[in-house]
Amino acid sequence: MTQLDVAEVGRQLAAGDESALAEAYQRWSRLVYTVALRSVPSAADAEDVTQAVFISAWRSRDNFNPDAGNVPAWLLAITRRRVADFHRKRRDEVSLDHAPEAAEHSPDVSAQVAVADEIDELGEPARQIIRLAFFDDLTHQQIAEKLNMPLGTVKSHIRRSLQRLRTRLEVTHAAAL
Amino acid sequence: MQQHCDVDELALMSLGEPIGDDCAAHVTTCEQCAAQLAEFKELVLVGRSSGGPDNLVAPPARVWDRISEQLATEPVPMVRPPAQQRRGLPRWAGLVAASAAGILVGGAVVAVTTGQDTPTSVVASAQLAPMPDGPDRGGIADATLNRTDAGYTVTVSASGLAGPEGFYEVWLLDPKDSGLIALGSLGPGEQKATFPVPDGIDLEVFSAVDISDEPLDGDPTHSTVTVLRGTLEA
Structure with a gap:
């Protein structure tokens, strides 16, 4: 669907x-x-x-x-x-x-939850790469080895995903005003 | 001065990875790169502290059940397919003239009721009465035109109305050109009901409320059997 x-x-x-x-x-x-x-x-x-x-x-x-x-x-x-x-x-x-x-509900809570949700919305392999970088503290070399991917691909997935998460965070902040 | 840092490098730096000396030095002197790095760092901090998608908790199923129950009592703008909304009415010479002449006296009551979030105010009302040469079902009805946050609604309250031969359908009528917009039907035995008015209807033109007795023949057009009608007046 x-x-x-x-x-x-x-x-x-x-x-x-x-x-x-x-x-x-x-x-x-x-x-x-x-x-x-x-x-x-x-x-x-x-x-x-x-x-x-x-x-x-x-x-x-x-x-x-x-x-x-x-x-x-x-x-x-x-x-x-x-x-x-x-x-x-x-x-x-x-x-x-x-x-x-x-x-009290601080804006941080909604920012955190919004970013967690956006990570979930990332397509693969970006989602897995971000999970490994954020929560398993793997370096991009370690991620590349683990997923058997070229270093450059992992790097650009990380950069693009951070930019996407950043946009989501900005929208969430803007809506909070 | 070194050219700007590769954004990929800044992203890695924000995650705490060591990066090339050139970029590491550049970022200490370049506002633009420093700002980009700071944005990424804030994001990584928020993201890591979020615990990730696994920490998102779905509410129990009963929450949606309660929402649906509550929504069932809200006026929902169920817009009918356009084919059913507008149709001409055979001109019943005398009837329309009688209506336009104002056989019915509009009420002057303006009430304001306040719901939780959707204040509803009555902007016009009508007393509905049998047509001079139509069937008399022994009942009368009031209609109000209400303004809500979600648009206009029409509320019909009938009393003493004998059972229909088929079912009672409520319409907005343009008394001049006999144009009709079907609002919905009164349920069996139902004496009061609220119908959403489709957005964009010119209420100056569709200024009368009409209740018809519709045979159960599947024909969506007006049966021409009007049992009650009245003109909305502010």
Whole structure:
């Protein structure tokens, strides 16, 4: 099955196509849920936040401009707001003296999760190369030997992947503003 | 001065790999290369601290179930295929004239209801009544034209309407040219329903709400049996 272009999901969603919301959920609910898990105290709270994010996305789909942003960055911006709502509500419920230190959702969490998601979106062999470079701390020579690839190919995969991840990070930062 | 660093080299450098002396020296004096390196470094830091794709957690299936349940109660703009949206209506000489003459008095109520995220405001309303020479099913209805974040909707509330011979279909009507846009049908026994109005409809032109009794014959055009009609007025 061919995956829809990210921009196409955005256009369909903005046009009010409910199946585009299902598509967005299938592709980016891990993103939203992982950020939520790292930002609110319990998994049940993270489930509530995730639900609220997709409902908000559906209701405010008219505000989404598919030409100006992409859906995952927009979902992360909504996640940030729903997480903030959660903590605001908590603070209102708990008296100030006894309020526990809220694990505020920092932009770093969504940046991390966005980059992790983008690594997953890299095609092979780029994904494997980046995994080996990031998480196994292999040098490009070691990666080239392991994957039996020319050094230059590994180098340019690393450079192109970093540029792609960088773009994703920029979009995520821009949407956070 | 050495020419700029190869971007491949800067990428490796950001990962902590040793690189050639020339580039290592150049980057200390070249703002452009230093900025590129700093961007890559930030990215590598964020990427490594992310734990990678294996650290992304999928929500339990019940989350989507709850979303779908909640969405089922939202007005969804189910736009009908264009062939069904616009069709001419046989001109029923007297009926249209009667409607245009304003047999029905528009209400003046403007209410604002606030949902969680989608405030809905009533921008026009109509009282629907039987046509002078149409069937009388013993009921009346109100219709409101609502503005929501997602566009316009029409809400029809009927009372005392006897069962249809086929089913009741709700339309927006252009009283001048008898153009029709099908909004949807009232379910069996349903007395109140909200229908999304397709985007781009000129509501100055399609200014009346019409409820027809449609036979179960699969013919998507208006049966010409109007049971209630009224003109929307702000």
